[in-house]
Amino acid sequence: MRLTPFETLGIILAVAAGTQITRWLPFWLFPENKQPPAWVTDLGKVLPAATMGLLVVYCLKDVAWSAAPHGAPELLAILAVTALHRWKGNVLLSIAGGTALYMVLVQCVFV
Amino acid sequence: MVYQRSWRMAFQAAFPATIPVLTGYLCLGMAYGLLMAANGYGPLWSVLMSAIGFGGSMQYAAVSILVTAFGPLQAFLLTLMVNARHMFYGLSMLERYKGLGWARFPLIYTLSDKTFSLVSTVDPPEGVGRREFFLCISLLDYSYWVGATALGGLLGSFIMFDTTGLDFALTALFVVLFLEQWKGKERRPAGAAGVACAVVSLVVFGPDNLVIPAMVMILAVLLGGRKLLCA
Incomplete structure (x- = not known):
């Protein structure tokens, strides 16, 4: 302190x-x-x-587009959110699905 | 009796709508409690900041002020700039919060990004009053944030799993709410203008100064195209 x-x-x-x-x-x-x-x-x-x-753009403001992985985790997760939401229209499912995918992507795929 | 029942109905309608905020605030609020604790400010301080300040992303920015020299004026001015977007929320809620009497005080005091995104988009179901419904949403969101901060300050250090990326819940919520707005054909030009102005502002002014120029551009575009958009 x-x-x-x-x-x-x-x-x-x-x-x-x-x-x-x-x-x-x-x-x-x-x-x-x-x-x-x-x-x-x-x-x-x-x-x-x-x-x-x-606000969507604001959330993505610190993504480094020019360096690998060029914002791929963010874009893929947003695509997943959009697809899930189009398909089921369930707010909670769309958010949980997109967030889970994003966590896997940044922790295991694009490390 | 009728009074009590209408509150219960409002709560039952409001709670499911706030679940995405619960998950988002749980992560971000706990992370905030942790961050404050890591800088030597225990749960008492982080909870006080969350309860009185209730400023979401601004509270994160304020951590950097708490670890340098005492600068209340700097804190005040930075808050005005970072939170200037709230003026948009108030403008959008003038109609919906009309005639709610005393309830306007807690409603406006706790009008955060998340709460705004709900109260501007979700309507109370039939038989549920606007005042009860909006108050339930606002106070639930508020208690999630303060509770999560306390949790983060107290227990955060015991969490073992890797939470990297959990904050994407926030982005996902905004994407979903954007899609909800997008359903209304008449709102699409405004939604597209919001994204376009923010991207232009990000490219021109950089990530740290994006908000205010973007808001100025959005206002200019929406007011300029008002006759077309609101016809």
Whole structure:
């Protein structure tokens, strides 16, 4: 433990404050009794899809595409998730199957 | 009686939806407890951070701050940047969280990536109120994260099997939720725009600075194409 307990608590509160500001800001800007402008409600409808796309890429941001195995474990596992989900449509099965395959790939195949 | 029953129904509907989050948070939360313990911060501190901060990936980033000199302002600013994506979540949830009264406080306080991905996509089944359903999802996810952190801090060092790659559960969950969004034809252009903007941002700005430029591009594309996308 590098910091004192009080300093540690200070960091925890700073992280909490930063996080909470980003979570509350939209609700402060557009309170319930005020109809948000049309562009905001339109954005709310399409943002989730765009954000999921961003988060998928975000999860893959540290993959080294130019060095072996060129992101093969990630791509294969994502293909497996997609195929499983298309086939059975079971969220849990898709995630467990893809993750299990990925673990085998990074622990046994592409070591 | 009716009140109690509606909570039970909400819990029964919410719990299965949160199972993927349970597995994901169990791995990442335990890993976080372990990481903190390895840096000399025992379960008390890691649990406090998880319970008050509740910031997922940001808590990992904050470990690097906890092991250098005391820098609360740096921690605050870094958090604002890393978590700026949460503003997207709030914007998307304005309608769905409307009229929920006191419940808005815990709902917004715990609106993490995972919780957002569920509450923005899953609807309460018939006969279950929005408030009860969304609260069950949010509080379950929250308790998974805090509980897993405690578990990691306390018992993590006894785990013997090789957990390398277990964190892929997170990626897999986002892929599945992306596919769920993809089912709606009208949402496909937005989904594709999200991936494209993030890839461009990754190539241009690198993995450590990807989020904010990607968000700016996504906003520009979605607002620019609003007439086409939302027609």
